[in-house]
Amino acid sequence: DADVTQTPRNRITKTGKRIMLECSQTKGHDRMYWYRQDPGLGLRLIYYSFDVKDINKGEISDGYSVSRQAQAKFSLSLESAIPNQTALYFCATSALTGDYGYTFGSGTRLTVV
Amino acid sequence: GQQLNQSPQSMFIQEGEDVSMNCTSSSIFNTWLWYKQDPGEGPVLLIALYKAGELTSNGRLTAQFGITRKDSFLNISASIPSDVGIYFCAGELIQGAQKLVFGQGTRLTINP
Numbered sequence: 001d002a003d004v005t006q007t008p009r010n011r012i013t014k015t016g017k018r019i020m021l022e023c024s025q026t027k028g029h030d031r032m033y034w035y036r037q038d039p040g041l042g043l044r045l046i047y048y049s050f051d052v053k054d055i056n057k058g059e060i061s062d063g064y065s066v067s068r069q070a071q072a073k074f075s076l077s078l079e080s081a082i083p084n085q086t087a088l089y090f091c092a093t094s095a096l097t098g099d100y101g102y103t104f105g106s107g108t109r110l111t112v113v
Numbered sequence: 114g115q116q117l118n119q120s121p122q123s124m125f126i127q128e129g130e131d132v133s134m135n136c137t138s139s140s141i142f143n144t145w146l147w148y149k150q151d152p153g154e155g156p157v158l159l160i161a162l163y164k165a166g167e168l169t170s171n172g173r174l175t176a177q178f179g180i181t182r183k184d185s186f187l188n189i190s191a192s193i194p195s196d197v198g199i200y201f202c203a204g205e206l207i208q209g210a211q212k213l214v215f216g217q218g219t220r221l222t223i224n225p
Contacts, residue, residue: 004155035215040122042201043156043215058212090155101146102213104155 003027006091006105013081013112021076021108023091030095032074033102034058034066037088046089049074081112116140119202119216127224132189134219136202144205145178145185146213151198159200160187189221197223 004025013019023032031050035043045058047066055066063085065077078085088109092102119136126132136145144163148156160171162178162185169176175188185204189196202216 033212040217042117042119042217043203045212045214048212092155101158101161102156104157106153106155 004105029093033092034076035090117216123220135186137184141182142204146203148201
């Protein structure tokens with residue numbers, strides 16, 4: 001099984017619909033992140049959480065919300081999806097201390113029509 | 114907004130050629146990392162650099178943390194077909210914050 005699992009892998013949804021992307025990890029890491037990838041723009045941080053009671057906005061949080069249900073689970077919600085939220089979304093984890101290498105999930109490809 | 118400038122954005126090379134890509138910034142970074150993304154997958158860490166001037170190798174890959182702390186490069190020697198993918202640089206602005214900023218990516222295509 002993958003260390004960081006994202007569901008669903010692919011999703012097509014209509015404008016205005018609410019959608020939730022889920023992420024779970026078996027790494028035992030405290031820190032979890034949601035990134036968005038767009039061609040030519042790299043990875044941009046949406047939200048991050050350093051522990052269950054900690055939620056922080058990233059550089060592009062507008063239109064998104066998150067929930068850290070447990071140390072191992074971090075979900076991203078689009079309350080009312082719009083077409084420019086069509087992108088590849090990645091969840092990542094990192095340890096509280098030690099090396100700086102994030103572990104990424106395999107991504108969720110979201111299309112808003 | 115984007116604080117890392119990665120170049121080139123794409124490269125088309127012949128198998129066996131060497132590859133060089135770099136990232137620059139107007140800000141000072143305390144950590145530089147290089148990731149590779151295969152199609153349909155998330156990025157995977159290749160090399161991590163923690164000190165200015167540090168030169169680190171991982172097989173055919175070599176990366177350096179610039180002396181000014183504002184840049185880093187990644188070299189791939191003797192490219193092979195499995196090197197195809199998107200390469201990202203990433204940096205940490207404030208030490209210990211563990212919040213990375215990513216470059217725009219370099220898409221590498223190899224002609225056999």
